[in-house]
Amino acid sequence: MVRQGAGLRLVKQANTSLIINVLKAQGPLSQAEISRITKLTKSTVSGIINELMSAGVIREAGVGTAGSSGGRRPTLLELNPEAFYVVGVDIGTTNIHAILTNLTGASLNEKAIPTLPRDGLDSLVRRTVELIKEIVQEPGIQMSELVGIGVAAAGLVDHKTGVVKYSPNFNWRNVPLKDLLENTIQVPVSVDNCTRVMARGEMWFGAAKTVSNLLYVNVGYGIGSALVIDKKVVQRDSEMGHIAVMEDGPVCGCGKAGCVEAISSGSAIEAKAREAVNQGRSSMMRDLCDGDPSRITAKIVADAARAGDITARRVMSDAGRYLGKAIAAAVNFFNPELVVIGGGVSLAGDIYLEPVLSGFRSYVMRDLYSDDKIVLSELGIRGGVLGGAGLILGEFSRLDAGGPPGRIEDVRSANSY
Ligand SMILES: [Zn+2]
Incomplete structure (x- = not known):
């Protein structure tokens, strides 16, 4: 265990975190405004502010307007993004x-x-x-x-x-x-x-900034998944890649057959494309891999599909549709507000997303369907x-996953200041 500096220990305390979050979301603010928003007493706010100022975590940001009764114009405070x-x-x-x-x-x-x-x-x-x-x-x-x-x-x-x-x-x-x-x-x-x-x-940074409940699907070499419920990342293994979507389907790395990972992952896409080219199916993928099908990557398949290659389109479309089917099962089960598909294969773009949406539409309960339920990650690699x-x-800010702070009572009940 590593000792943390005094500054870090300080900001981890509940009321301090609350003040930091309010400044992050609504700053610059005066001490009186911070006290009003956080419902912490003025003396508590003032004590914490002094410590945060000397630790360099917050800084002055000019003066605000005087209250209706006139008087001195208050000093405004803001988070110093370069503090740590x-x-x-x-x-x-x-x-x-x-x-x-x-x-x-x-x-x-x-x-x-x-x-x-x-x-x-x-x-x-x-x-x-x-x-x-x-x-x-x-x-x-x-x-x-x-x-x-x-x-x-x-x-x-x-x-x-x-x-x-x-x-x-x-x-x-x-x-x-x-x-x-x-x-x-x-x-x-x-x-x-x-x-x-x-x-x-x-x-924090991507498509789910304003979302409380999320299904994240990582489509790379395999398929992983993660759930966010009430803005908390659920700390349990989520193995959506092993939802079975095809009776008597291809054998999966997990030993079972017909898992969506064995059909829709990057490695499954590559295997399917190599098989098609090896069987002599005409395809521009043969040129893109310099005549060596073992060098076909998911990116080559996506590039060829985008250029109109029928064989590559077929491979992407099958992979996407089955992933849509698996996502439909997950959405029927817990109906997140949003499904984000990330990982290497998401870089294929619409050529992958469109069949996913089509498969999703076919299998999800109608009331749970919407056109914008599934999006590709914009964060790329x-x-x-x-x-x-x-x-x-x-x-650092005691927020599990971004967004505004939790109920103030919750934070104050954990008061360690
Ligand atoms: Zn499996």
Whole structure:
């Protein structure tokens, strides 16, 4: 466990977080306005403000207008976005990607390096730490100004302990990733499953900023999912990829048959396209892979489909329709306000989304259908790193997933000030 600086401990306290959130959402404000909005007494507000000012977390922002009774014009206060910084890290099978943001989530630096999983865990931890130091120090920021590092990792992750219980991609079992990173870098680290982290990215920075209930579907090499209920990312394994959608369908990595992951994921799309080209079906994909079908990627399939290639269109359309069917099952089950599809395959765009919507429309209960229920993530490959930053920003401001603070009574009942 890493000791946190006095500034960070301070902002983690309930009333302090409440004031920070109000300033973030509605600032600049005077002390009297903060007191009115938070329902905290003026002396409580004043005490907290003094501490936050000396810690550099808030700053003066000019003067407001005098009240109706006249008198001195009040000093306005605002959050200082450069008071602390956070880092988001996405440890993928191919790349380790890291981003440095300020407290508003604005990106200050960003870089990716190859993961090289074969070099082993020690090397991966060491290179991740080097990458973090590099993106922090390049713009002239001290490591001591970091409030935390949020890490997205594939596989079964215990968010509380930061242990990766199982990651088939890296062949990891019970890897204490949080402790390994913290011990090397001496900054608080938070680790979670990459799909849950990406869902958080959507809540903070993406399509789900105003949404309370979300189904996030991560379509990459496999298919992962995460649920957000009442603005909280549900800390349970959500395996929508293994909803069975086809009787006697292709065998899935999980050992069962007909799972949507075996039909609609990036690897399933590639397998289906390779099979079609190997069978001699005429397709521009043959040229796009230089005559070697084993080099067909989901991106090649999407490019060919977009260019009108019938075989590629068929592959994308089948994949999309079955994902729509699985999403319909999930929506019938808990009816989120929004479904966001992210991950590598979402970069295919409308060529993938249209058949998803068509499959969804066919299988969802009519009253639960709407045209704008399912959208593609706009965060692209940055979903994981932005979500990692959101993981820390959420802990920092005690908001699980962005949006306005919870009921004031709830926060005050947790009063530790
Ligand atoms: Zn399966």
